[in-house]
Structures are given as structure tokens and as C-alpha cells.
Amino acid sequence: MARLLQGWGVKLLASICLYFHVHQPFRLKQFNVFGKRGHCLRSAYFSEEVNKHYFEKAARQCYLPANKVLLDAIEETGGAFKASFSITGTFVEQARLFVPEVLDSFRALAETGCVEFVGETWGHSLAVLYADSGEFREQVRMHSRMLRDEFGARPSVFRNTELIYSNDVGREARAMGFGAVLAEGFETVLGWRSANFVYRARNNGPKLLFRNYRLSDDVGYRFGARWWSQWPLTADKYASWLASAEGDTVNLFMDYETFGEHHWPGSGIFGFLKHLPRECRKRGLEFLSVGETASRYSAVDEVDVPFALSWADLERDVSAWLGNKLQRACFAELESLKPLVESAVAVEGGESGRELLDVYRRLQTSDHLYYLCTKSWADGDVHKHFSPYKESSPYENFINYMNVLQDFKEEVCRRAQASAASVVGAKSVEGIALKEGLV
């Protein structure tokens, strides 16, 4: 059959590119506008209790068991099984704070040499959409440093927050030395072209790997869905679909929390993950990491993406984060904070300056904007599912987020002025001392 198809000029799939996104945001506290805020900004804005709760739960249900399954798969296949990860800075920081074993298990994966780490913004931010690219570049560099320090990895492939991609993102990534970028394989940009090939961005940009959203969502979204005609999905069945796909590579990109969080362990998702490598190899399919995929296959065409494309919601655009006025107001606030924070850090420096920067980065995490989404149709439920603030509406989330942003802004200005004043004060004291001949 395969040969027959090949005779007709149809090329059957050669390799699979598995990529998992690992992220946890620093969720906000219900900020009390009446109380007196403590001096420590981190503990005033972010809820350690809530973040710890979510992280420990995810570590127990997903990160630790899933890492174990992957590690076993790598050992069992003698290193033939490959996977790629993007791990955000906020995730690593929380892992360090709450469950350090999670980092160890990722390090163990890194040491096998079969796992590739992908570059992105440190805090899962929308900085790429700012008018000035300075903040974006800083965050990407910061993330690369983090990957080097934690996992000894040097990323060569880039993925932007939520797979947000446009020609501009491609250009930025190229300028920062990335050879390939991940994107959503949506028809609006691909048209009749298949996502199962490697493409190139416009104007000799980086190579592009497009997510096969149907096959990815079969696992990420529909795996546990009893209304689905293909339920239950077995590794055997899924591998046979992959084997009959056409093209060079099938890019399966999904949230890592798919395993154990979105689909609870009782759904059989770990069994699926465990058996998938074996079933695929049985059918002659090879596993490649994102970097290997990009270098193995040459680009078949150039793809023009003039508008931002993402993997979220049915629209696949940035409306999940910037769809309504509340979101855009907060986003504008975030962007306008940049020069203020910079000047405060310049005068303050030291631990206090680092704190301001760190808080600023944590506040930029796109999840905060995601919780303000007011889309009322099917996607609204997805937003609700992922929101830690189940009790409150997007409007209440807006008030809280904006209260925090305003308080932070005041604090930044206050610190900048205080240190400027102290410099001036010191000088004037010096002046008086000079005049009185004391020095």
C-alpha cells in the first residue's frame, strides 16, 4: 500500500517531532487596596499559597510521573526517543521554591542528550507585541541564560509565548540567532499547504515548524472526550494515524500539563504516552527533536504571516489576551511601565532594583491577561478552566490586576524619586559641609 501511494507521488511520514510546553504563572493575590502593603513586593502581589497549591498538584499529577515515563522511553529505546521542551522562567522559579525534585527530573532528561530545550521569553510574556523590542530581547536572553544555568542547554529553536508568530517575530528570532521558530499550522496562513513540511519565513528568515493542530489536539484536547467518535484513543490507533500521514514530519505540539492535568491519570493518558514510542517505532517512524527536524529537512516553501498567529482559541490570534478593552488597557499599562522600571533600576540598583525587575517580569506573564477574557462562547469555558480565580469574573480580575499594576507603578516612582532625592540630599549636605569649611 505504502509503495503504491509512493508510486503516485505521495510521500509518507518519516519522523515525529514531539514538543511540550511547560509553564506556571505567578498567580496574583487578592490585593487589598485598604490595607498597608508590606515592604516585600513579591509577597504583596503574588499568592504563595495559591501558587504552591497549583504547583504541587501539577508536580504530583503531571511533571514527575510524565518525566519518568519519558525517561523510561529514552532508556528503553536506547536514545531513539526524542522530545523537546519549552520551560518558562516563572516555572523554574516556582519549581525551585516549591518542588525542587521537578527540576532534578528535568535535568535527568537533559542529561540523556535526547531532550532539546527551546528558547522563549523568560516570563511567558507578550513583550514581542510592544512597540520597542528592547524588553522582548532582554527577556529572551534572560531565558537562554536560565536554560544554560539550569540544564546546560543552548537553545537554537525559538517559540514565542502561546506560539504567537508573525513575520516580525521571525525577524526578531533570526536577529537573536535562532535558526527555526515554532508556529501554529493554521489554514489562514498555510492555505492548501500541509503543516507536515518544514517552511521558511519570508525574506530568507528562519525555518518554520508548523503545529499539526488536528493530530496534536487529538491528544491534547480530545483524548478524554467521550463524545468523540474515536474515543478511546489508544497508542496503537494513534500511531497508525501518524504512519498514514503524508509529508516529512508531523509536529505534535502541546501543553505538558496534558498528561495528568488536562486529562487525569485515570483517563489512561500515561499508558498512552508510555506505549506511543514503541508503537511508532514499530511502524518505522523516527522521533526527532525540533532542532533536528529543522536541520534534517529543507524548506519546501516560504510562508508569509503578516498578522499575529497563535495556538489559542478558535480564532488562533491574540484575541485571547488582547481581545477586549480591559485587556488592552492592562497591556498598555505594562508597556508604559518599562521606562519607569528602567529608570528606577538605574538609580536604585542592587537587591531593590533586582526585585523591581523581577516583579515587573512576573506581572507581564500573559496568563494575567488571559484571565480577563470576556469571550462568551465555547472558548470562554476554556478560559474559565484555566483560571485560578474561578469565583470571580473577568471584571473582578481586571480590578485586581490593575490595582496591583497601579500600586507597582507608584512604588516604582516612589523608589526612583526617593533614591534620586537621597543622591541630591547627599550632595547638598556635602555642599553645606564645604561651605562651612568642615571638609
Place this chain on the structure above:
Amino acid sequence: MIGWEFPPFMSGGLATHCFYLTRELSKLGVEIDFFMPRTREPVSVSWMNVIQVDFSSFSEFGAAAVFGGESEFREFGPYRDFCRKELKAVRLEKGVVSPSGVDEAMVSPAGLGFFEAVNKYNSLCAKLVALYHCRRKYDLVHCHDWITFRAGEAVALECGVPWVATVHSTEYDRTGNLWPFEWILGIERRGVRAADLVLAVSNRTAEQLVERFGADRRRLRVFYNAIDVAPFANKAFRREDFGFPADSKIVLYNARLSVQKGPEVFLRAAARVLEKEPRARFVVSGSGDLLPRLTELAVDLGIAGKVRFVGFTPFCDIPVLYAVSDVYVLPSVSEPFGITVLEAMASGTPVIVSKTSGVSEVVKNCLTVDFWDVDGIASRVLGVLKYAVLKQVLGEGGREEARGLSWDKTASDVKWFYGQAIAGLGGEVVG
């Protein structure tokens, strides 16, 4: 249909509901005779017969014989003044002023107390409806709230027609769960158990009926109140015209001043808001037995200069009230529905409403809060006052949402329920 109040004689949502429901039902081809107490000025509308029951000439003996003696109703606590104070004649249109003192004549004919009046009204109503039935051959009798339930039951029994009871609020709601009056609870309990079909204004109310009165779920239906947006559209007023500084921010309370509605929490939240936003001004619209206590509280909190008690606002002035306000707060302890929330939304005024309200089941474009959470209310008020974009989004979204909640939809739901009651489907689960 047996009612109690009807515009222009009204104290709350019940009158508004009857007005719009009957109007839309008549458009759907439902013929209605509306029975209500006699008022000094006759009530008349084009779409139905309004039959006003004059129970002042009705013999006391008759009432006592039907529903028991009057002596047991001497003391009825918080309800004593309910009607005398509340059921005021109000102006529906500018320029048409109904004569004062109507309430007295209506509720206390021949110096009767409130409960005796209710008794007499029900008793006489039952007889009158039965009499009309001989000629008109009613298919169904529909009663609103406990105040008419006894008549409904009596009519149903005598004429053999199904009866539908709408529960707009329960005694638990009206008294803030604090001192429900046993006599009224008895009528409500009996009514919701006896009626062929019970309509509740929200899921919240329906649950209460099941839990507290043992209502039969199979004979219980939920519908939602609606809003006629026309009177609330396109009103723009300058706050200077009302004596507020141009840069002031106006926070509105518009509800009866009773424990049920939570005005105390409103004032305490006001004090918190003023700590952060000294330009805020608070308008308390409504009358009720808590007024003396609230004025005292405002003084004690040191905010008396920033709070304005404007008394009961007549229907025609309400759109002005919303239009001039920056945010409307309804911190009800227990609110079966809350039509005012829809009114504010139709005016494009952001709303903060307690989670314990029926209206929050249907609308999304409002802020919700726990009724006891003073700081929660205050921080939401501050949020709306401080962030113009939030005010805009809530205003636009609210207006849009209110437009979608029209009375014709509610009426067609109710008509559908009538059909079920007549077909005797009340006892079965109907999808």
C-alpha cells in the same frame, strides 16, 4: 390574574412585573382580567380589564369566617407599616400626579390593619372571581405572591380551574432571614404546595421553595424578569444640575431601606471608599423603616456630608437617577431577582450586586460580591470609579445585555407554562 399592586400604585418589582407581563401576554393572544385592590384613582390600561376590588364595604364577618379571626393578627412586627409607607402612589409620567393618601384608603379601609385587609381582599377576590367565572369561563387563575395565594386556592377549588402561583420573593428574603413572620410563611408554604404550577423568579428562589417550603420540583418552573429599555435609553444629565460638583463621582443605592437590601453595608462601604476617593458622593434613594438608623450611621461614620438621602424616587425619575450615577450598588442580603439591576444596566450604569441575587444568574456584565463584604464592595466601587475603561466596558456590555432581556420573551415563557398547567402537565417533568 390576581395581583396586588399595579402602576402607578407601586412599591416595588411586583407592579412592574404585572404591568409588562400582562401587556406582552395580551399581545400573545392571552385574554386577561386583572383583579387588584381598589385605589382612589381607577387604574385602567388598554390591553385588559382591570377589576378593582373594594373591600372596604365587605363585612368583617365574612373575612373572619373564611380565614379565621382577626385577633391573631394584632402584632405583625416588621410588616405593620409595609404597605402604609411603601405602597405610595407614584407618578408614571411627568405631569400626572396621583392624589396622595391613596395608600391609606386602599390598605386600611375602615381603619383595618394590614393583615385584615389582606384577608378581606383575598376573601372578596375569591368570591368575585368565581362570580366572573360563571360568565367569562376562565381557563386558569394566576396569582402573584403570598398576598393573593389564598384567593387563588379558593378560586381553583370552587371553579375547578388550574391555578398558577408566581413567587417574586419569600418572607425569608423580605426579612433578611432574620425574623420571618410565621403567618406569612404559612400562606407561602401552603400556596406553593397547593398550586398546580409554581413560577419562581430565579433558580435561587426555586431552590428556596424546595428546601424551605417543600415545593414539588416537578411543578416548579423558573422564569426571569426582563426590562423595557426604552425609558432608560439616551439619557444624559450633568451632575452639576443636581448640586454635585462637576468632578464628583456618584455612587447610587436605589432600593427599599430595609434589612433585606443591605443599606447599612452600603454606608460602611461608602466610608471605605471615601478614604481613597474623597470626590465620591453617595445617593441613597428609597424609603423604609431603617431610615432613622441609616442617617445616624452616616453621622457616626463621619460621612454625612457626602451622603444624600433622597427618599422614594418615582418611576419617571429613576432613569435620571441611573444616568447621573457612576455606579449602582445593590448589596441585598437576599434578592429573589432584582429588576433594578436590569434598569441600571439598560442605562449603561455599571452595577455591583450581591451574589445572593437572582439576577446574577442571568447577567454577566456586572460585578458580584458577597453581601457582607464591606471592603469587597468598596474596592469594586473604587475600581469602577478609578478605571474609566472598566466603567465603559461594563456600561456598554450591560446595555447590550439588557437589550436582550425583553418582556416578550418572559411572557412567552409564562404562556408556555400556562399551557402546561392547563394540560395538567404540572405533575410531569417536561423538557
